[in-house]
Amino acid sequence: MDIYGHDRKLENVEKRIRDADYSEDNKSLIFEFENRLFAEGLETSRVLKYMSQMNMISRWFGKNLADVDEKDVEQLVGSLERSSKKYSTKRDYKITIKKFFKWLYRSEKLEMVDWIPTKKSRENDKLPEDMLTPDDIKKMVDAAGNARDRAIIYTLYESAARISELANMKMRDVKFDEDGALIHLDGKTGPRTVRVAYSVPALGTWIEMHPNKNDKDAYVWINIGSRSKGQPMKYSSFQRLIKRTAKKANIDKNVHHHLFRHSRATELSQIIEQPLLEKFMGWVHGSGMTSVYLHLSDEDLDNAICNMYGRDNRKSKEPALKPQFCPFCDKPISPTSQLCTNCGKPLNAETAIDLDEKRKQVADVMQLLISDPELNQLVQEKISEVKENDI
The missing domain is CATH 1.10.287 (Helix Hairpins)
Incomplete structure (x- = not known):
């Protein structure tokens, strides 16, 4: 399921290119480039980005792309660098310029674009204090307006799922057992199965309320409002839910769906070894994603070094959100529960x-x-x- 609407968005960009006032030669080249991108196995989301940017780049050059020389490239890149666009936006355009002209000229004239700097800036790297804490997650769960939203907040964090992986979960992908639940996720690096524990009560409650709980092919996360009721949730629905709940919980951070994944990866990195972390997160081994996602504090480093020297009493890390069990029926309960969802008895x-x-x-x-x-x-x-x- 395309939760982002990329196919529809690409069709709109293609129409804008066909209706553009630049030359037919440029349009033809851009569509040939698009075909090459798909032939390379790129996902629609990436092709959409390249096509949208090539539409603008063709306008900016103001001439046939086949006639562009190094001086034209220098002038455009210089104007781009002096603009008020974000660093990441400038970088994306420069990457597109390099990729297009390397494709256009194959092995010739590569010096025309090889010089363009596209190194990723570290200025916007997240600090440890930017990460969501277990306390933030608890606050958001408490602020959530219904059983579905509580289950989404818990599951998104504990599973560290990409939003597309979460959105595509079906009933058959959730298997409850005595240790919690196994969730089957299928993302851009292939399928994987992750275990969740403290999410289980909230997830189980939502599934029990689900109108199609007995249909193994039914999507787990569906709309419950009057608009599109019963339909699978789209990307925008998840985003609104997360923003709304974070605001209601007074979380003073830039909370978005990917921050859940960043934060969970940072937490797990202090508990499990890197190979297991890569498998849990769905990273390709050696891809360097570990360094991108982990945001450890100076205190974390200090504790690790002290533990290495035998000072094991130095704040050894344990999961801050841990599953609890009802003292009466021994069923798992959420960290924020006041009553057991199974037997209904008070927990304190x-x-x-x-x-x-x-x-x-x-x-x-x-x-x-x-x-x-x-x-x-x-x-x-x-x-x-x-x-x-x-x-």
């Missing part, structure tokens, strides 16, 4: 006292209804009205 003294107080209040109200004939009659009349309206 405060909740038990609060529950008893609420029961007492209900009993007092019922006693008042029984002892006051007029009030009792009024309630009976209202009940009769409701029944008549339902018929």
Whole structure:
């Protein structure tokens, strides 16, 4: 399932290129380039980006692309660098320019674009304090408005799934067992299976409420509002949910779906070895993704060195979010649960006292209804009205 709508967006870009006021020769070259990109096995999302940028690049050059020389390239790259565009946007355009002209000229004239710098900047690297903490996740779960949203927040974080992997989950991809649940994910680096534990109560509750829970091919994450009710959630739906919940939870960070993955990778890196981390995250071994995703603090480094020298009492890392088990029925419960979702019993003294107080209040109200004939009659009349309206 294309949760991003890339196919539709690519069709729109292709139409803009066909309707553009630059030369037919340029249009022909751009579409030939598109075919080459697909032939190389690039995903639609990448082709979409190249095509959108080539549309702009063709306009900027203002001449036939086949007639562009190194001076033209220097002038365009210089203008691009002086512009107010973000570093990442400038870099993307420069990468596209290099790729297009290397394809156009094959092994000739490579010096025309080889000089263009495309090194990734580290200025925007995330700091440890930018990461989501387990406490942030708990706050977002508490702020979530319904069972589905709570399950998404927990599962997105604990599984470290890419948003496309999460969106494409079907009922058959979730297997509950005595240790939690195994979730089958299928992403850009291939399929993998990850275990989740503290997400299980929230995930299980949502699946039990799911209107198509017995259909193995049904998507797990569906819309529950009046618009597109029952349809699989799209990328924009996940984004709105995450932004809305983070705002409601007063999380003062730039929270987006990929930050969940970044943060979980950083947490796991302090607990499991790199080969296992790469497998869990769905990274290709040796790809360098570990260094991109991990954001450890100076304290983390200090603790690791002290532990290496035998100071094992120095804050050894454990998962901050750990599954808990009900002391009455021994079923897993979420870290934020006050009541067991399986047996319904309170999990701490405060909740038990609060529950008893609420029961007492209900009993007092019922006693008042029984002892006051007029009030009792009024309630009976209202009940009769409701029944008549339902018929």
